[in-house]
Amino acid sequence: MIPAPFAYARPTTVDEALQAIADGGEDVKVLAGGQSLIPVMRLRLAAPETVVDLGKVEGLRGVRDDGDAIVIGAMTTHSDVLADPLIAEHAPLIAEATGTVADRQVRHRGTFGGALVHADPAGDLPAVALALDAEFVIVGPGGRRTVPASEFFLDYLTTAVGEGELLVEVRVPKLAGSWGMHYEKFNRVAQAWSIVAVAAVVRRENGRITEARVGLTNMGPTPLRARQVEEALAGAEATAEAVAAASERAADGTEPSSDLNAQADYRQHLARVLTRRAVSTAAGL
Amino acid sequence: MTAVEERTGTPGPDKEIGKARRRKEDARLITGRTTWTDNMVLPGMLHLAVVRSPVAHARITNVDVTAAREAPGVVAVFTGRDLADEQGSLPCAWPVTPDMVNPGHPSIAVDQVNHVGEAVAVIVARSKAAAQDAVELADIDYEPLPVVLDMEQAVAEGADLVHDHLESNTSYHFVFDAGETGTGGDTEQAFSGADVVVSRRFVQQRLIPAFMEPRSAVVQPQGDNYTLWSSTQIPHILRVMAAMVTGIPEHKLRVIAPDVGGGFGGKLQVNPEEILCLLIARRLGKPVKWTETRSESLMTAHHGRDQIQYVDVAADREGNILGLRVRLLADMGAYLRLITPGVPALGAFMYPGIYKFPAYRFECDGVFTNKVPTDAYRGAGRPEATFAIERIMDELAVELGMDPLELRRKNWIDAAEFPFTTVAGLAYDSGDYETATQQALELLGYDELREEQRRRRESNDPVQLGIGISTFTEMCGLAPSRVLGSLAFGAGGWESASIRMLPTGKVEVVTGSTPHGQGHETAWSQLVADSLGVPFEDVEVLHGDTAISSRGLDTYGSRSLVVGGSAVVKAADKVIAKARRIAAHLLEASEDDLEFSGGKFSVRGTPGTGLGIQEIALAIFAAHDYPEGIEPSIDAEATFDPENFSFPHGTHLCAMEVDTETGFVKIRKYASVDDVGTIVNPLIVEGQVHGGLAQGIAQALYEEAIYDDDGNLTTGTFVDYLVPAASDLPHFDTGNTVHAAPGNPIGAKGVGEAGCIASTPAVVNAALDAVRHLGVQDIRMPLTPERVWRAIHQGGDGGDRAPARSNAQAVDSSDAPSTSGGAL
Incomplete structure (x- = not known):
């Protein structure tokens, strides 16, 4: 299909990008990898006045070591994430989840930051960022600010990135101690979006789970932390029974949608089963 | 994929029929460097x-x-x-x-x-x-x-x-x-x-x-x-x-x-x-x-x-x-x-x-x-x-x-009972259901899987195993024109072909069966190379233009090789018959004393004499020396109207794992043995079987066009109309038995639809076999994980799906908040 007419800006620096957004008129869309934006524009579900393409902006790509955290540039592509040694060392959960995103073609174009800012509830990376307590670095006309993951995802397709702002990088804290991670994705075919998925990050010491963080994909309009599961797991024995009991609470308080792939009650059931599987794997059970 | 070599049949190495040739049209089709209609600019x-x-x-x-x-x-x-x-x-x-x-x-x-x-x-x-x-x-x-x-x-x-x-x-x-x-x-x-x-x-x-x-x-x-x-x-x-x-x-x-x-x-x-x-x-x-x-x-x-x-x-x-x-x-x-x-x-x-x-x-x-x-x-x-x-x-x-x-x-029907007229009045042509079934059971490893199924049941494994059977036949090679007439179909079922011998000995084959990806150009070239004894590379197949191929009934119903290919073979026979008269004239021999083999006419009992059909093409182009009373051409045209349908058959077996906790089904193993008659190109047959299996399995597991209560197509993009990719399908263990179709000169039965027809029930039967002991009697297609889960845990056939699109790709823009910043 053919998108409606739009103006196009291709800045080369973050400052130029912010200016282009400011100058772009009423409805500006920022193009990162374009794997979601271009389809909705072609379907004419979105008809922005201006598209600001970040493809030529230097400095937004790549991963660097920043002491107690690794920092992932917003324009780092999924395939670059998959090949990155720092991510493999400090946040393998990101690589694992990224490997399940769509197909190879999409992963070559799609970006880490774009997927997070798009905040599709069925997207895989938001729940992962939530489980890793990532921090989002946002710049705008008012300067630079950092938002924790827990305050980043506000509503359906809506994040803390405000009008005229840009996400530039994501800080992922390095974890100290003995941590295990797993992303358990449930979908019907390999390239499809998650029906439900669970990101689990578990610290295990002396046969006990000392800390667990569980992120849920597609269990509501935003990614969620399964706080009740986390509380039940904290200090629990690292046994299949304890994990199963805690996982029974994975869907508590959730209000997932009903669609072609799953009605709400089935999604809630899946959340419990997948949480058990994700935590068990992360805990090495 | 069974190794192609195992199934090439008996023809010797010099025969084109039976050779697993790569399709000569594929390079241009795959690269798109060809005339798709949308490439036309006038x-x-x-x-x-x-x-x-x-x-x-x-x-x-x-x-x-x-x-x-x-x-x-x-x-x-x-x-x-x-x-x-x-x-x-x-x-x-x-x-x-x-x-x-x-x-x-x-x-x-x-x-x-x-x-x-x-x-x-x-x-x-x-x-x-x-x-x-x-x-x-x-x-x-x-x-x-x-x-x-x-x-x-x-x-x-x-x-x-x-x-x-x-x-x-x-x-x-x-x-x-x-x-x-x-x-x-x-x-x-x-x-x-x-x-x-x-x-x-x-x-x-x-x-x-x-x-x-x-x-x-x-x-x-x-x-x-x-x-x-x-x-x-x-x-x-x-x-x-x-x-x-x-x-x-x-x-x-x-x-x-x-x-x-x-x-x-x-x-x-x-x-x-x-x-x-x-x-x-x-x-x-x-x-x-x-x-x-x-x-x-x-x-x-x-x-x-x-x-x-x-x-x-x-x-x-x-x-x-x-x-x-x-x-x-x-x-x-x-x-x-x-x-x-x-x-x-x-x-x-x-x-x-x-x-x-x-x-x-x-x-x-x-x-x-x-x-x-x-x-x-x-x-x-x-x-x-x-x-x-x-x-x-x-x-x-x-x-x-x-x-x-x-x-x-x-x-x-037992093998000895062919040809067999069914209760529906069809005369099944040939086959052996027992042999195909035995072969499929071996390919699948049936006994071992049955044993594993028993173990999983006994241990109440969350992942249960089932085996589904489909012993099928179908009618294709559409179709005998008179039968179509009796069914009030608005056309006949014959097919037309002509062969044009060019002065340099190259061959143009004009077919009325218009391909749309099946590989006619390769298969027809193989047929003609064998019939006329010319090199495969010397044959060009023309199709799809009513000004070039004026007569034809096109491609559908697994008819192209069976009916269209037969017309090609018949046309080649006519070319040889016409060339024989010229050859007899030029070799100064009686037609009855000529034999034709390997593309050459030679006089029986006179070694060293001989005239190639490609040489005759040049001679008749020049037309300087040819018998009185005939036209100076060895080109020919033929129309083939089959007298009966052909009836491919086979046994398809599917072993299916069902995760009873989530309802997710996964094909563990798939084995099929198809009898599609004589195989002209095993690689094309294999490709058709694979594609057919993909589509038949897709009906069982993935695809469904859904309308909402207002009559809007909910599955309006490939996000929601789920077509599986190779990564979603299992390895296929395929095999063949060969019982030539008696109704056409090639002996082919048609392979375009077999995989699609046979596989769907095998897959559904397999899933049901895995969970029948849990009280499940039916699950509606496609077997979405949700339906399977509901059938296991709530009874019934899994019920309707919620007719809402599945994610943000397809939301109405009015639902989406306007975000002026951020990145997509």
Whole structure:
């Protein structure tokens, strides 16, 4: 299909990008990898006045070591994430989840930051960022600010990135101690979006789970932390029974949608089963 | 994939037939460096975009296209009213009963729309983008009418009507009764005396052919002549039909199907847009092009399947089958397209499958609904029949407490009984069901898997294992013209070919079977290389242009090799016969003393003499020296009309893992042994089997066209209409038995649809076999994890799916908050 007419800006620096957004008129869309934006524009579900393409902006790509955290540039592509040694060392959960995103073609174009800012509830990376307590670095006309993951995802397709702002990088804290991670994705075919998925990050010491963080994909309009599961797991024995009991609470308080792939009650059931599987794997059970 | 070498059959190394040649057309098809219709660019060409109805059923009360007409780049806008007097009705070529009701099918709606996506106006502009931009400016008012979607409700007393000038939503009532026809006993009697009767209701969901290349048409008017390029399976049929619809005389209309990227029956159609292109090109005197978007394709190209099947089987306690009764509701959609009504009727003859039923009755109602019409889709009638019989045989086995394979064995036609005339009156040509089954059991590792299944059941493993069986046959090689006549089909089933011997000895083969990706160019070259004894590389195959290949009936119903290939072989025989006279003259010998082998005529008993057929081609081109009383040509033409269908058969076995906690099903192993008769190219056969399996498995597990309560297609993109990729499918263990078809000179039976027809019931039977002990009796297709989970934990068949799109890709923009920043 053919998108409606739009103006196009291709800045080369973050400052130029912010200016282009400011100058772009009423409805500006920022193009990162374009794997979601271009389809909705072609379907004419979105008809922005201006598209600001970040493809030529230097400095937004790549991963660097920043002491107690690794920092992932917003324009780092999924395939670059998959090949990155720092991510493999400090946040393998990101690589694992990224490997399940769509197909190879999409992963070559799609970006880490774009997927997070798009905040599709069925997207895989938001729940992962939530489980890793990532921090989002946002710049705008008012300067630079950092938002924790827990305050980043506000509503359906809506994040803390405000009008005229840009996400530039994501800080992922390095974890100290003995941590295990797993992303358990449930979908019907390999390239499809998650029906439900669970990101689990578990610290295990002396046969006990000392800390667990569980992120849920597609269990509501935003990614969620399964706080009740986390509380039940904290200090629990690292046994299949304890994990199963805690996982029974994975869907508590959730209000997932009903669609072609799953009605709400089935999604809630899946959340419990997948949480058990994700935590068990992360805990090495 | 079984190694190809194992199955190349007996021909020696010098024979082309049996050789696993890579397809010579693939390089250009795969790289796209060829003439797809949308690649056509003509001087002054205008572009069409279609304004489509957003409502399923409504009267059109006002059409205002003023703003669209004034939009930049727009040359003209046509409404239904503008074209009403000249558009006629799209043809339906298969009136399956004398009193079938056909409401007529306008290419563009005039007063009323009957399905979402129906054309209501056409924008003509200087660029595709300008045409698309102006679509949004067309302002059309609709007065809603009640929407008819559910077939069972549509045929109930007092139902709302799709076409209010008709008496009901039923187009036709088609009956085949073996007792009345004299091919079987009385069905009611068979059932009344039976020990066991099993009755089931199966749902064949609506499917979308989802060919790779979207539909496209280009029309060039030149004086009073018109050339129509179209991404079609049927250029020859399209030419006749388009001439009749538009009034353009047939000899003034040339139709070209250039390279075509798939069809699966979905391009066996006379499309509204093809007619609109002709009408508009005639009005404007300018070349026009229309190419659909993927969304238009899913919404408006014809769909397939969509039947509700009520199946009863009668048997005695020992498992001897006594009778079969089938009643169908078949969803026609809003209109009858080319063979819409005939699809279920063609299936009527296949419900008895490979079994010796003494009695059989089939009834089908064609039902109108406010959806896009259904029509041919890979297998067309036969997958539905095969599914019903192979599913009900499993149900009967359960009822009798018998092994499902044992029940089949007890009732199938034995190898020694061929040719066998079935209760449906078909004469099955050849085969051996036992041998194919034995081979498939070995390929699958049946005994080990049964043992594993037992272990998993005993240990109450969350992942259960099942094995599904489908012992199928089908009728293809469509078709004997006289039989088609008896079924009121609007055309014959013959095929035509001609062979032109060029002066340099190269060979042009002109075929009436127009390929759309099957590899005709390679296979026909192999046939001709063997027949004429010329190198494979010296053969070129021409097709798809009615000015070059003037006679033909195109490609569908696994007919191309069986019927079209046979015409090629017959034409080659004629070339040899004509060349023989020339050779005798030039070699100064009697024709009777000549033998022809390896492309050479030689005089028996005179070593060293000889004249190649390629040399004769040059000699007859020069025509300096040839016998008196004959024409100076060895070119030949042949038409082949089969006397019977051919009947591929096989045994497909599927081992399925079912995760009872999530409902996720995963094919553990798939083995198939197909008998498609003589194999000309094992690689092409393998490819057809793989593709067919993918599509048959997709019906069982993935694909379903879903409409919401208002008649909107919910599965309007590939995000929600789930077509599996190679990564979602298992390794296939395939094999063949070969029983040559006696009805054609090649011995081929047809392979285009076998995998698609056979696999669906094997997959569903496997899933049910895995969870039957948990109380599950049926799961509706496709077996989504949710349906499987519900069937296991809540009973029933898994129920309806929530008709909402599945994620943000497809949300209405009004739902999405406007974010001016951020990144997508």
